Each structure stands twice: as structure tokens, then as C-alpha cells.
Amino acid sequence: MPQVTRLHELVYELKIAEVMTREVVTVTPQTSMAELREILRNHRISGTPVMENGELVGIISIEDLIKALAAGEMDVVVGEKMTRDPVALCADDRIVLAVDRFTRSGFGRFPVVDERGKLVGILTQGDITRGLLKKLEVEYHEEEVRRYRASHIFEDVVSDRTSIFLHYEVVARDFDHAGEASSKIKRALDHLGFSPQIVRRAAIAAYETEMNIIIHTDEGGELMVDVRPEQIVIRATDTGPGIPDIERAMQPGFSTAPEWIREMGFGAGMGLSNIRRCTDEMRLESPLGTRTSLEAVIYLDRKDLRSERGRA
Amino acid sequence: MTLEELCRQLQLEVRAAPRKLDAEVTGGYASDLLSCVMAKSQAGNVWVTLQSHPNVVAVASLAGLAGIIITEGMNPDAATIEKAEEEGIPILTTELTTFTVVGRLFELGVPGVDDIRT
Numbered sequence: 452m453p454q455v456t457r458l459h460e461l462v463y464e465l466k467i468a469e470v471m472t473r474e475v476v477t478v479t480p481q482t483s484m485a486e487l488r489e490i491l492r493n494h495r496i497s498g499t500p501v502m503e504n505g506e507l508v509g510i511i512s513i514e515d516l517i518k519a520l521a522a523g524e525m526d527v528v529v530g531e532k533m534t535r536d537p538v539a540l541c542a543d544d545r546i547v548l549a550v551d552r553f554t555r556s557g558f559g560r561f562p563v564v565d566e567r568g569k570l571v572g573i574l575t576q577g578d579i580t581r582g583l584l585k586k587l588e589v590e591y592h593e594e595e596v597r598r599y600r601a602s603h604i605f606e607d608v609v610s611d612r613t614s615i616f617l618h619y620e621v622v623a624r625d626f627d628h629a630g631e632a633s634s635k636i637k638r639a640l641d642h643l644g645f646s647p648q649i650v651r652r653a654a655i656a657a658y659e660t661e662m663n664i665i666i667h668t669d670e671g672g673e674l675m676v677d678v679r680p681e682q683i684v685i686r687a688t689d690t691g692p693g694i695p696d697i698e699r700a701m702q703p704g705f706s707t708a709p710e711w712i713r714e715m716g717f718g719a720g721m722g723l724s725n726i727r728r729c730t731d732e733m734r735l736e737s738p739l740g741t742r743t744s745l746e747a748v749i750y751l752d753r754k755d756l757r758s759e760r761g762r763a
Numbered sequence: 764m765t766l767e768e769l770c771r772q773l774q775l776e777v778r779a780a781p782r783k784l785d786a787e788v789t790g791g792y793a794s795d796l797l798s799c800v801m802a803k804s805q806a807g808n809v810w811v812t813l814q815s816h817p818n819v820v821a822v823a824s825l826a827g828l829a830g831i832i833i834t835e836g837m838n839p840d841a842a843t844i845e846k847a848e849e850e851g852i853p854i855l856t857t858e859l860t861t862f863t864v865v866g867r868l869f870e871l872g873v874p875g876v877d878d879i880r881t
Contacts, residue, residue: 456782457782459782460782626816626818627817627842629817629818629821630818630820630821630822630824630825631821633821633825634821634824634825634850637824637825647806647827651806651825651826651827654825654826654827655801655802655825655826657825658801658821658822658825659798659801662797662798715814715816715818716795716796716797716812716814716818716819717797717798717818719796719797719798719799720798721796721798721799721801721802722798724802725798725801725802728802
């Protein structure tokens with residue numbers, strides 16, 4: 452199976468107009484081959500479109516020049532040696548089309564025209580390679596900068612107690628968006644530069660907490676994460692119905708989830724014990740059996756923050 | 764072994780995130796209970812299940828799994844595919860049953876989490 456890389460995607464995303472050379476050196480059919488030699492040499496190019504009265508009438512390349520040189524025909528004009536009615540590419544087309552044309556034709560360059568057929572640029576395989584590399588570099592750089600800034604926040608922002616507070620509203624029974632808050636939490640911790648182990652533990656604890664709110668509460672609840680240099684605290688609160696027997700709820704395998712929820716693979720009775728397993732402290736309270744609050748803490752070490760590298 | 768090789772060997776159909784197939788598979792885990800996957804699977808594992816709703820993607824993404832193999836011809840719905848593309852989690856489907864898929868993974872040398880030394 453062919454593997455699709457970012458490069459493959461870019462070939463479909465980028466337009467020819469984005470990578471082509473816009474400043475086109477042109478000649479006319481009346482230009483002599485000797486003049487053409489000077490033009491190609493001076494501009495360090497290997498071919499050029501031939502224009503007459505603003506119309507594209509042909510294309511001439513260094514190969515045509517070499518043949519003319521070998522035949523001693525340097526006084527002949529370009530109009531006699533050029534390839535007539537050249538195939539042109541459209542500036543709005545994706546570069547995948549150009550790659551295909553290069554492969555099939557064996558040509559070294561294509562003139563590029565706009566929708567009205569007017570010459571707007573020229574495209575070589577080198578233009579495509581340069582364009583792709585430049586785009587990849589820009590994307591890579593943007594990603595680097597974003598991660599770098601976030602992961603330095605605890606060093607750059609000075610206070611007696613710095614804390615990043617994330618707050619999410621979780622809707623009861625909303626299985627379509629289940630896990631979204633946890634995914635956002637995971638991404639945030641990734642960007643803040645925490646080690647993969649810490650991110651994973653926090654993500655699991657957040658997910659189980661989020662699912663508990665979705666499955667078991669009457670009216671949903673709030674999921675909060677308090678990120679500090681020394682610890683990550685995951686908190687959840689809801690407005691009912693509460694847990695009558697917390698000790699029993701904590702037992703692995705004990706579940707009160709209805710059958711339809713279990714059929715989706717939720718409600719295995721592992722949620723709370725998963726949270727306890729992934730965190731260093733866990734408190735679950737349900738006073739008078741009316742509302743529930745949960746707090747789980749993950750301790751952090753200096754090595755858990757990868758800010759000095761700034762990248763995952 | 765990469766996901767791409769697994770796809771070839773088991774003739775799995777790639778339904779989402781084809782550009783993430785170069786991930787090296789660290790092992791395998793099979794369950795239809797999401798919390799068990801959360802608890803037991805390890806980062807980089809391939810997960811074999813017959814659940815096909817969008818939440819499997821959230822679970823795989825949060826647990827850092829390499830990809831999901833959905834068995835018994837279960838058809839992941841559009842929302843699942845869309846989410847998997849978004850999160851970059853490959854979804855692979857097969858007509859084979861979970862038992863057979865796991866057996867073949869084992870034959871190919873993909874270990875279960877019980878045999879992975881951490």
C-alpha cells in the first residue's frame with residue numbers, strides 16, 4: 452500500500468501559481484540562436500517561452516541550442532528551431548498535475564498561463580522541489596515556535612504561584628462529543644511540554660472523569676484542570692444524583708451503567724479505579740448523596756517538563 | 764513491525780489517516796470495553812475491537828495508540844472516520860473476527876501487553 456506523506460498532500464494542495472517562477476525571460480521568433488545563447492547564459496536558465504505580439508507561440512530550450520551549435524546554425528532564428536504550440540499549464544491547477552505532465556512528457560519546463568491564456572510564469576521541476584521544501588519548512592517552523600512558546604511559560608511568567616486553569620462544560624448523555632474535553636486537555640499538556648508519560652496519565656484520568664459526567668450525571672458537570680509547575684490537578688463537579696456508596700463505586704468492575712451504554716463499551720466499572728491508578732492522589736466526595744466532586748492529583752518532577760528541549 | 768506491514772499481511776482496509784501508517788507497532792491489545800483499553804493498553808499498541816462509534820477514536824488518541832483494527836465487517840460511521848482523520852488515528856477494517864485477527868498478529872510477532880517488558 453502506498454504511504455501518503457505530508458509531501459504527497461502538499462502536491463495536491465499547492466497550486467502551480469504558488470511555486471512557479473513569475474519573472475519570465477522571453478524571446479521572439481526573430482531572436483537568433485546566437486542571441487538566445489547569451490540570454491540563457493546571462494540568466495542561467497535552460498529554456499524560455501517564445502512570444503509574438505503578446506501571444507505564446509513556442510518554447511525553446513538549451514537542447515535546441517546545442518543541436519543548432521553542432522550543426523553550425525547559430526545565425527538561424529528561434530522561430531525555426533522552437534517547439535511550436537507548446538503545452539501550457541494553468542496557474543490555478545494543483546502541482547500534482549504538473550508532476551504528472553513532467554513524468555509523461557519528459558519536458559524540462561512548461562509555460563504557465565492564466566485563465567485567459569496569458570503567460571504568467573514558467574515551471575521547472577526545480578521550481579516544484581523548491582516550492583515544496585519551502586512550504587514544509589514554514590510549517591515545521593510554525594509548529595516549533597508554537598511548542599517552544601508554550602513549553603516555556605512556567606519559566607517566562609514569574610509569580611509566587613503560576614497556574615494554568617482549563618475549564619470545560621461537559622453535557623450529560625452527549626456521546627457524540629464524548630472525549631473532546633479530554634482530547635483538548637491532552638493537547639494542552641503536550642504543548643506545555645510535559646513528558647509523554649505524564650500526558651498519558653492525565654489524559655486517562657481526564658477521560659474517565661469526563662465519561663463519568665456524561666454517563667452518570669443528571670445535568671452534566673464541569674471538568675477543570677489546574678496545571679502548576681509542581682502538580683496537575685483534575686477536578687470535576689456536578690449537581691447530582693450523587694453516589695450512595697462510594698466504597699462500592701470504587702471497586703473495579705462495579706457498574707450502575709444501563710445496558711445501552713454498556714453496549715457501546717462504556718460503563719465497564721473501571722472508570723474510577725482507572726483514575727486512582729493513574730494519579731498520585733484521588734478524592735471522591737458525594738455529601739448526602741446529592742452531588743459529587745472528584746479531585747485527582749498528579750505530582751510533577753523537574754524532569755516531567757521538557758522545556759529545555761521545547762519539543763515532543 | 765509498522766502498521767503498513769500489518770495492513771499488507773492481514774489485508775486490512777485503510778479507512779482513515781493513511782499517512783500515519785508508518786508508526787511502529789509496540790504491541791497489541793483487544794477489548795470492546797473502553798475503560799479496559801484505557802487501563803491496560805500501552806502507547807503505540809494496535810487495538811483490536813468491534814466497537815465502531817466515534818468514541819473509539821478519542822480512546823485511541825488519549826491512550827496514544829498506533830491505530831485501531833475494527834473487526835467482523837463493522838462499518839465505522841462517517842463521524843468516526845472524520846474524527847480519526849482529525850486526530851490522525853488510522854482506522855483499519857476487516858471481515859475477520861477479533862480472535863482470528865489477534866491470532867494472526869501474534870503469529871507476526873506482535874506481542875500482547877502481558878509480554879511487553881516496560
